[in-house]
Amino acid sequence: MEWRKCYLDVVLVPLGFLITTTYHVWLWYKVRTAPLTTTIGRNAHGRRFWVGAMLKDIDRRNILAVQTLRNMIMGSTLMAATSILISAGLGAVISSTYSVKKPLNDTIYGAHGELMVALKYVSLLTIFLFSFFCHSLSIRFLSQVSVLICIPGQDPMGPVTAEYLTELFEKGSFLNTAGNRLFYAAIPLLLWIFGPVLVFLCFAAMVPVLYNLDFICKCGKGGMHEKPNGEYV
Numbered sequence: 374m375e376w377r378k379c380y381l382d383v384v385l386v387p388l389g390f391l392i393t394t395t396y397h398v399w400l401w402y403k404v405r406t407a408p409l410t411t412t413i414g415r416n417a418h419g420r421r422f423w424v425g426a427m428l429k430d431i432d433r434r435n436i437l438a439v440q441t442l443r444n445m446i447m448g449s450t451l452m453a454a455t456s457i458l459i460s461a462g463l464g465a466v467i468s469s470t471y472s473v474k475k476p477l478n479d480t481i482y483g484a485h486g487e488l489m490v491a492l493k494y495v496s497l498l499t500i501f502l503f504s505f506f507c508h509s510l511s512i513r514f515l516s517q518v519s520v521l522i523c524i525p526g527q528d529p530m531g532p533v534t535a536e537y538l539t540e541l542f543e544k545g546s547f548l549n550t551a552g553n554r555l556f557y558a559a560i561p562l563l564l565w566i567f568g569p570v571l572v573f574l575c576f577a578a579m580v581p582v583l584y585n586l587d588f589i590c591k592c593g594k595g596g597m598h599e600k601p602n603g604e605y606v
Contacts (some may be wrong), residue, residue, distance in 0.1 A: 385569040389576030393558060395426060396580050400587055410586055413550065418545060427522060435523055442519040446512055452556060460501045460560075461489045467494045470475035493565045500559040507552030512547030526575050555584075 400411065408414025427438040442547040518541045561575035 378392055379489065381569045382499050382565075385573040386565065389559075389573040393576050395582065396573075397554065399400050403588075408554045411590055412589060413587060415589065417543065417546070420542055424522075424542055428535050428538075431523055438522050439519050442515050442522075444544070445549070446519070449508045449515065449545075449552070450512045452552055453505050453512065453551075456505035456508065456556060460498055462507065463494055463498045463501070467491070467498070480485060481561065493562070496565075497559055497562050499561065500555055504552045504555040504559065507548045507555060511545045511548035511552060514541050518542050518545065591599060 400413070404414045406413050406419075408418065423441075427434050431438070510518060518538055521533050521541075557579065561572050561579065564571035564575055
């Protein structure tokens with residue numbers, strides 16, 4: 374009987390994960406093949422130019438560069454703090470014997486046995502911990518950039534070059550994006566407490582929202598036209 378109650382959880386939750394995973398695999402493919410059609414690719418392109426522009430006149434733009442990096446670090450710090458606080462709360466719930474781990478009532482679809490309830494909270498905890506890990510590494514790389522960005526102008530022949538700073542900046546930005554995507558994936562799982570149907574609906578609704586945020590609309594007549602390599606003319 375318990376296994377029959379798990380049918381919806383076994384089918385709908387993995388299907389929701391499959392939908393969002395397929396979308397992100399396709400997004401990664403588009404970023405690699407046609408980067409300028411996506412906001413991620415264009416932002417990465419702009420960041421590479423940003424590092425070069427800051428280094429050309431670092432004596433006058435050092436404050437601007439550090440403040441920009443500080444704002445990015447503050448954003449990653451906020452997300453890291455939120456993730457670890459939620460993880461601590463979930464850890465407290467898992468280790469407790471309170472009735473909060475029990476279903477609200479018996480009318481909620483899906484299984485509510487001890488094993489399934491534990492799986493729900495452990496899955497949430499794992500994703501939030503990985504999100505915290507990505508944001509922590511992002512803070513590390515961005516902090517290194519903020520310290521080293523003034524060095525190339527002082528020592529042009531030194532080991533700290535514009536290419537090295539660009540690589541650090543890209544790693545920090547990528548980890549920040551990965552941490553945010555993991556955080557977004559945990560939001561539908563929060564609804565798993567109320568049943569697997571809401572999880573699937575939330576995953577399905579999240580894909581078109583992310584698509585509108587991740588991809589740049591093509592212009593019509595008189596506007597820019599996309600080339601096969603993703604560039605615009």
